[in-house]
Amino acid sequence: MIPFIKKRPPFSLKRQPGFGLIAGLCFVMLYAPIITLVVYSFNAGKYISPWEGFSLQWYVAAWGNEAVQDATMRSLFLAVQAGIYSTVLATMAALGTTRTRPFRGLMAIYAMINQPLMVPEIVTAVALLILFAMIKSLTGIQGMFYLVIAHTAFCIPFAYLPIRARLEGMDLNLETAAADLYATPWKTFWRVTLPLLFPGIIAGSMLAFVISLDDVVITEFIKSSGQETLPTYMLGQLRRVVTPEINAISTVLLGLSISVVCLLFFVERRSRK
Amino acid sequence: MVEKQGTGQANTEAPLPAAIYAERVTKAFGEGKKKVLALDDVSLTIEENEFFTLLGPSGCGKTTLLRLIAGFDQPTAGAIMLRDRDISQLPPNQRSVNTVFQDYALFPHMTVAKNISFGLEMLGKPKDYIKKTVGDMLALVKMEELRDRRTDQLSGGQQQRVALARALAPRPQVLLLDEPLSALDYKLRKEMQIELKQLQLETGITFIFVTHDQEEALTMSDRIAVMNAGRILQIGTPRQIYNQPADRFVASFIGRSNFISVEVLSVEGRRARLKLSSGREVISPLPDNWVPRGRVTAVVRPEYAQLVAGSGDEGDLQGVLENIVYLGTDTQYHIRLPDETTFVTRSQNQCQETEAFEDGQSVSVVFKPEAVQVLRS
Numbered sequence: 001m002i003p004f005i006k007k008r009p010p011f012s013l014k015r016q017p018g019f020g021l022i023a024g025l026c027f028v029m030l031y032a033p034i035i036t037l038v039v040y041s042f043n044a045g046k047y048i049s050p051w052e053g054f055s056l057q058w059y060v061a062a063w064g065n066e067a068v069q070d071a072t073m074r075s076l077f078l079a080v081q082a083g084i085y086s087t088v089l090a091t092m093a094a095l096g097t098t099r100t101r102p103f104r105g106l107m108a109i110y111a112m113i114n115q116p117l118m119v120p121e122i123v124t125a126v127a128l129l130i131l132f133a134m135i136k137s138l139t140g141i142q143g144m145f146y147l148v149i150a151h152t153a154f155c156i157p158f159a160y161l162p163i164r165a166r167l168e169g170m171d172l173n174l175e176t177a178a179a180d181l182y183a184t185p186w187k188t189f190w191r192v193t194l195p196l197l198f199p200g201i202i203a204g205s206m207l208a209f210v211i212s213l214d215d216v217v218i219t220e221f222i223k224s225s226g227q228e229t230l231p232t233y234m235l236g237q238l239r240r241v242v243t244p245e246i247n248a249i250s251t252v253l254l255g256l257s258i259s260v261v262c263l264l265f266f267v268e269r270r271s272r273k
Numbered sequence: 274m275v276e277k278q279g280t281g282q283a284n285t286e287a288p289l290p291a292a293i294y295a296e297r298v299t300k301a302f303g304e305g306k307k308k309v310l311a312l313d314d315v316s317l318t319i320e321e322n323e324f325f326t327l328l329g330p331s332g333c334g335k336t337t338l339l340r341l342i343a344g345f346d347q348p349t350a351g352a353i354m355l356r357d358r359d360i361s362q363l364p365p366n367q368r369s370v371n372t373v374f375q376d377y378a379l380f381p382h383m384t385v386a387k388n389i390s391f392g393l394e395m396l397g398k399p400k401d402y403i404k405k406t407v408g409d410m411l412a413l414v415k416m417e418e419l420r421d422r423r424t425d426q427l428s429g430g431q432q433q434r435v436a437l438a439r440a441l442a443p444r445p446q447v448l449l450l451d452e453p454l455s456a457l458d459y460k461l462r463k464e465m466q467i468e469l470k471q472l473q474l475e476t477g478i479t480f481i482f483v484t485h486d487q488e489e490a491l492t493m494s495d496r497i498a499v500m501n502a503g504r505i506l507q508i509g510t511p512r513q514i515y516n517q518p519a520d521r522f523v524a525s526f527i528g529r530s531n532f533i534s535v536e537v538l539s540v541e542g543r544r545a546r547l548k549l550s551s552g553r554e555v556i557s558p559l560p561d562n563w564v565p566r567g568r569v570t571a572v573v574r575p576e577y578a579q580l581v582a583g584s585g586d587e588g589d590l591q592g593v594l595e596n597i598v599y600l601g602t603d604t605q606y607h608i609r610l611p612d613e614t615t616f617v618t619r620s621q622n623q624c625q626e627t628e629a630f631e632d633g634q635s636v637s638v639v640f641k642p643e644a645v646q647v648l649r650s
Contacts, residue, residue: 171376171378173374173376173378174378174380174381176345176365176374176378177372177374177378177379177380178380178391178395179344179345179364179365179366180343180344180345180365180366180370180371180372180440181366181371181391181392181395181439181440181443182366182367182392182395182396182443183366183391183395184366184395187395191391192380195382196381196382
């Protein structure tokens with residue numbers, strides 16, 4: 001006779017007591033504020049709370065607000081430029097760090113490229129403020145490009161990481177095969193490496209775009225007067241009076257971010273098929 | 274980008290230069306104490322239109338040699354000539370040599386047809402020519418219906434065909450195949466072996482095939498180079514390699530072998546008179562003018578020896594039958610010799626046959642003529 005052995009289920013985190021509760025709490029903490037924000041953007045009242053009925057008036061107000069329009073255009077202009085420049089630079093950096101023989105100091109270069117992820121943003125902000133002030137006083141040149149340079153710089157690691165991951169996951173034999181089939185190094189890059197890298201580039205540039213769009217600290221420090229971006233404008237508004245207009249703008253920004261993330265996910269899935 | 278296109282046609286007027294001539298090629302990886310010689314002073318001539326196989330265990334240097342011919346690595350010393358032209362320092366895109374990779378390395382972002390046309394496009398061939406050649410290649414590997422498929426939607430065997438067509442389309446002077454059949458299952462591999470040989474005959478392109486599978490090498494090759502530890506041990510036709518192995522490694526790597534100790538009595542021309550451990554004398558052919566002396570090792574293939582019952586004087590070796598292994602097509606007999614070594618014979622099975630021998634029986638082994646082959650080392 002075979003003795004009956006009670007089968008014990010394998011260890012699973014899901015079965016631990018309190019798992020559901022903790023998970024639920026985490027989700028509430030993550031999403032309750034956002035839901036509140038979105039709900040109150042439709043508040044008819046003049047103040048953020050209490051609820052005084054449904055209305056789209058704050059969306060209309062924000063849409064018609066010239067300062068908001070101005071800041072939005074500037075934010076988009078800045079994010080698009082920073083996104084493009086940082087992606088190009090990050091692509092070159094990723095090629096340089098994955099398509100060469102490992103060399104001395106490669107780890108140091110990784111660290112240097114990823115510096116903005118590790119150095120507190122406030123430090124970068126102050127440093128840039130001082131540097132740009134010196135350049136401005138020396139040359140007298142003013143303009144948006146200080147912001148563009150700053151945003152490009154701190155967006156690089158966000159663009160670099162997905163691009164490098166994609167390059168490292170790529171079958172090196174494909175480039176060898178292209179060379180074997182008479183492709184020059186340049187043709188190999190255009191016909192094989194770049195098309196296969198494209199999903200990584202899209203992911204990297206989207207991430208850079210969102211990061212730039214969202215930045216407050218560095219922008220707040222180095223912007224000149226009249227260079228409000230949407231986040232710094234909102235911060236400025238909060239100091240004076242808080243109206244649901246802020247909620248409305250935030251909700252639109254949230255929508256934009258979600259669309260970008262969805263697009264990113266879609267591109268990723270298609271490239272994996 | 275000049276001179277890259279092979280004509281592929283045999284020139285009947287003058288003798289052709291060798292397709293590939295490797296002269297004292299050495300390839301070292303690493304430096305100082307960690308230095309490893311992947312290829313150690315290898316010289317080799319591969320003729321035009323040949324199906325040539327580099328055979329050896331993994332790490333023997335066969336893939337390294339292939340990569341040097343393709344241009345993916347440069348030799349540390351020595352030269353590689355492609356039809357009398359030194360190509361050792363040329364990048365891969367300037368050599369009229371194409372490769373079928375072990376994992377195929379098909380471009381996943383291109384269709385089957387685009388994969389095949391890639392090499393032709395890079396060579397700057399006219400559009401009509403590319404279209405026609407791609408059509409021809411698809412027909413050659415029987416893949417016409419799948420021309421617009423993406424390559425990741427193909428089975429292993431289909432990918433294999435696309436990889437072949439892609440490498441053949443630019444009509445290289447030499448086609449390199451790096452264990453291309455190893456990812457396929459047994460039955461498909463057998464079919465592809467025949468097809469590859471057929472393809473080589475049809476296209477008239479020199480094939481250099483790398484494998485560790487001795488059976489594959491014997492089936493397809495015109496000539497085989499057996500390699501071990503960065504050196505070539507023997508080059509010859511499959512028959513030469515099997516019947517007259519140069520040394521113990523070649524004999525044991527290809528097919529089953531019995532190694533016996535023999536004494537050389539005399540050498541006349543290219544024949545040696547040998548004395549076996551049983552005292553019997555046999556005549557052994559020698560491959561060249563080499564003169565063996567004293568006690569040497571000889572090899573006897575299991576199927577070149579026959580088993581007879583009884584320990585009479587007519588046998589070349591006497592022993593006790595220890596084990597009978599029935600293999601369907603043939604039967605193996607393991608015989609324990611007086612010196613406690615095991616000797617294996619193999620005989621083809623007949624239909625309606627009952628086993629004529631039994632374990633523990635005293636038996637004799639009779640060698641077929643020229644079955645005993647003296648080894649150099």
